[in-house]
Structure formats: C-alpha cells, structure tokens
Amino acid sequence: MTALTFDNIVNSAIFLLFVKGAVLLILIFYAIFALLIIRQVDLMVKTLITPVSPVLKVLAIVNATVAIGLIILVWGVL
C-alpha cells in the first residue's frame, strides 16, 4: 500500500478527474448511439410492421432516455 502523501492525493485527484472525463465521454457517445438506435428502430418498424413494433420503439426511447439521464447523473455525482 502507498503512503498518503500530498503528491499521491494530487495525483489521485487528477486521475479521478481523468476517469470522470472519460466516463462522461463514453456516456455522450452512448447517448448519440442510443438516439441513432431510435432512428434505426423507426426505419425497421416502418419496413416490417408486426405487433412487436411499438414495444421495440418504446424500448429504444427508454434506452436513449436512460443514456441522457445517466450523463446528467454522472456529471452531478462523480
């Protein structure tokens, strides 16, 4: 185990900031992808119309909402 020195604290703070930035970047990419999935599902359900289509549309919207909500949550919490 490493000793708790000022340098370690600063280094770990910078590291945590880097992790937070990386996590936010991943979530932003995921949210963009989730929005593209909504468009993709829309395209798919228009091509083949089945009783499952509305369920898949709702799932795609829920997925995108969770992705956007998570960005806000991570921004505030981390």
Add this chain to the structure above:
Amino acid sequence: MFPSFVENPQNCSFEGQDADEKILLLLRAHPITNLSWIISAFLLVLLPFLIPSSLFFLKVDTSFLPPLYGLVLAVINYLLVAVIVFEGFLYWYFNVFLVTDKNIIDVDFNSILFKNIDMAPLKNIEDVSSSISGLMQSIFHYGNVFIQTAGAARNFEFNNVSQPDRVADFILDQSHKINNSPNL
C-alpha cells in the same frame, strides 16, 4: 414467441405491400445464429464480478478509487450489454425473407441506418437450390437457399434460414402456380 419460420403470418405486413398481396412465408435466420452475441453479452454480464477478484489477485491497489466510480463503470458495462442484446435482437428480427403470392422479398439491415430491400416477381424465378453445410447447420437443420431469377435481375440468397429444403420447395411450388395460372 419469435419464430424463424412462419407460414401465413398474421398481423404482419411490409413497406410497399399491395392491397391484394398476401404474405405466404416469413423467414428469419435460425435462432441459433444469435449465439455469438448472446455469449458476448453473457461474458460482459460476468465482467464486473471478475474484475475485482482479478485486480486483487494481481495485487493492484484500487483503494484510492471511490466505490461510486466502480458502480458507474459497472453501469456503463451493463449499458453495453443492453445495446448488444437490443441490436442483436433487432438485426435478427428485422432481417427477414418474405415470400408473398406475387414476389420474393429480401429485407437487409446490414448496419445502423442502412436498409436494403431486394424484390423479384415469383414468375421470374428460374431455379431454386438449398444447401446445408457444416456441423451447426446439420445439427440444427438450417442453411442457405439460393434463388436464380430470369434476365438481368439479381439473384437472391436467403442465408441461415430454418428448413432450407422446405423453403426451396415452397418457393418453387409458388412459382409453378403463378406460371401455370390462366391469368398470366
């Protein structure tokens, strides 16, 4: 619940379907072809449980990392699982082959936002062949159906469909029916 071989599907239609056109056969790839993304998703589900023990085994110090960060990374991992499962299902569910009483239709979604629909009239079908090759296809009875159409029209290949021999026979029967009909 989500069959891959449906004769006379109910409550199902497609873009560009004529009012008097009826879907006779709806085909998807055999469900076993989904195994690759199911295994990937399953391994990713296990990942958050394996990483802490691996780090402990490698004697990596992660004490400076607040528990919340671990939780967020686990949530990102499960988002990835969700998208793999959702996309895998979407591609399987919507990549269909349809045989109607007029046409054969091949609907392809190769990647996100890419759609390709091939259509050919049943009367243009010249030759249909089916093949089952390899261990998995032999065990689970699925394979490819190759349809040759007349003239410059492109040929069709239905990949990994269930009961390819039955599909080939069905398409040929429908083609004969159309070609022998007195209205032609």
